[in-house]
Amino acid sequence: MDMMRDILESDPEIAALMEKELGRIRDGVELIPSENFVSKAVLQAMGSVFTNKYSEGYPRKRYYGGQEFVDSMEELAIERAKKLFGCEHVNVQPYSGSPANMAVFFSLLEVGDSYMGLDLNAGGHLTHGSPVNFSGKLFRINPYTVDRKTHLLDMEEIRKQALAIKPRMILTGLTAYPRKIDFKAFQEICDEVEAYHFSDISHISGLCATGVHESPVKYADVVTTTTHKTLRGPRGAIIMCKKADRYQKKYHPESKKDLAGLIDFNVFPGIQGGPHDHVNAAKAVAFQEALKPDFKIYAKQIVKNAKAMADELMSRGIKLVTDGTDNHLMVIDLSAKNLTGKGKEIQAALDQANIHANKNTIPFEPGSPFNPSGIRLGTPAVTTRNMKENDMKEIARGIATVIDNYNDSKKIEKVKADILELCSNFPLYPGMDMLK
Ligand SMILES: *Cc1c(COP(=O)(O)O)cnc(C)c1O
Numbered sequence: 057m058d059m060m061r062d063i064l065e066s067d068p069e070i071a072a073l074m075e076k077e078l079g080r081i082r083d084g085v086e087l088i089p090s091e092n093f094v095s096k097a098v099l100q101a102m103g104s105v106f107t108n109k110y111s112e113g114y115p116r117k118r119y120y121g122g123q124e125f126v127d128s129m130e131e132l133a134i135e136r137a138k139k140l141f142g143c144e145h146v147n148v149q150p151y152s153g154s155p156a157n158m159a160v161f162f163s164l165l166e167v168g169d170s171y172m173g174l175d176l177n178a179g180g181h182l183t184h185g186s187p188v189n190f191s192g193k194l195f196r197i198n199p200y201t202v203d204r205k206t207h208l209l210d211m212e213e214i215r216k217q218a219l220a221i222k223p224r225m226i227l228t229g230l231t232a233y234p235r236k237i238d239f240k241a242f243q244e245i246c247d248e249v250e251a252y253h254f255s256d257i258s259h260i261s262g263l264c265a266t267g268v269h270e271s272p273v274k275y276a277d278v279v280t281t282t283t284h285k286t287l288r289g290p291r292g293a294i295i296m297c298k299k300a301d302r303y304q305k306k307y308h309p310e311s312k313k314d315l316a317g318l319i320d321f322n323v324f325p326g327i328q329g330g331p332h333d334h335v336n337a338a339k340a341v342a343f344q345e346a347l348k349p350d351f352k353i354y355a356k357q358i359v360k361n362a363k364a365m366a367d368e369l370m371s372r373g374i375k376l377v378t379d380g381t382d383n384h385l386m387v388i389d390l391s392a393k394n395l396t397g398k399g400k401e402i403q404a405a406l407d408q409a410n411i412h413a414n415k416n417t418i419p420f421e422p423g424s425p426f427n428p429s430g431i432r433l434g435t436p437a438v439t440t441r442n443m444k445e446n447d448m449k450e451i452a453r454g455i456a457t458v459i460d461n462y463n464d465s466k467k468i469e470k471v472k473a474d475i476l477e478l479c480s481n482f483p484l485y486p487g488m489d490m491l492k
Contacts, residue, residue, distance in 0.1 A: 089434020
């Protein structure tokens with residue numbers, strides 16, 4: 057791209073690293089389920105002059121002048137997000153998923169309040185109550201977890217726990233849970249114990265927007281999502297919410313703000329300063345792309361591809377957590393192959409074969425977070441690359457070979473050759489090379 061040529065001249069060191077990264081993603085299969093490949097249009101929006109502007113505040117209510125085009129851009133992003141998810145209110149300014157979640161905690165809870173969120177080993181996120189994160193330091197987390205045998209969410213157990221704890225908020229959402237979430241059942245529990253329902257659909261929002269996974273938007277008080285995972289937009293996040301604060305009398309008796317006002321106030325000035333207008337422009341571009349019929353086909357294919365990969369892995373004797381997947385991801389349980397705590401080594405061996413995945417904990421992890429017993433795989437990025445079920449099977453066979461021979465560099469090299477061959481059939485960012 058022409059835009060890149062200047063970097064080549066002014067900063068050859070960074071340009072060379074960009075070129076190498078382009079080669080790395082072209083020559084490998086990207087199976088990290090939180091990653092994706094955005095369109096060139098999204099990349100160009102991020103590289104636009106909107107990066108120069110300061111626009112603290114919200115459209116038509118800013119602290120600086122010169123906002124006529126920024127305002128229209130942010131209004132378009134808002135309008136498109138509302139249409140895509142069917143939400144009442146949306147804030148498109150969060151810099152990323154973690155600050156978005158922080159704004160929700162500060163809107164719904166007081167410091168020290170108790171809430172429930174999915175246990176991290178079972179597939180929750182750092183911001184769902186990790187002791188090293190604000191969510192675990194400032195608020196009292198009561199994690200719910202999956203069933204010890206099936207590794208599925210047991211809604212009756214979760215209900216009992218909620219009745220005992222009476223949390224002020226229940227957080228739903230996942231980073232490594234391979235099955236569908238019953239958002240309606242969670243809402244019924246929230247109603248019963250008068251807790252806010254906060255749903256973080258960062259991983260699955262592309263599936264929710266297209267109806268491939270049920271969306272929590274019609275139930276939950278607040279829904280956050282990153283924009284860069286299955287949604288296939290720039291790094292960033294949005295917060296969607298109901299306008300009305302369902303527990304205003306109970307929890308915010310003094311407040312003059314509705315829920316939408318609380319959320320906006322906690323994003324700016326509560327946590328953030330000026331919005332990243334270039335990224336928000338790219339969010340608008342990505343929402344427009346996600347509103348097109350093609351995106352629904354894409355979302356369906358993500359799930360078909362995940363099923364094909366899961367089935368092939370299991371037929372090769374690999375155990376998956378919950379024995380399969382309903383969504384875009386799956387978790388290999390290495391402990392079933394006597395490889396407990398070997399996630400790190402297997403991840404490194406897969407990387408040597410140009411298969412990029414990440415080590416992950418499994419439910420009731422017998423190893424440790426640094427040496428866990430799982431490998432998490434997902435299909436959003438390879439599906440963007442137009443790979444289909446047969447390609448998934450080929451990749452799965454490569455993964456199985458690497459796991460069974462993770463100390464055998466000759467066998468790993470052979471898999472790498474097959475992966476390179478496969479990748480050469482699926483061009484990625486053609487024409488973006490600077491040096492050619
Ligand atoms: C990725 C993710 C986040 C955090 O997003 P960042 O942009 O990395 O801060 C939050 N919640 C869930 C469920 C996620 O998967």
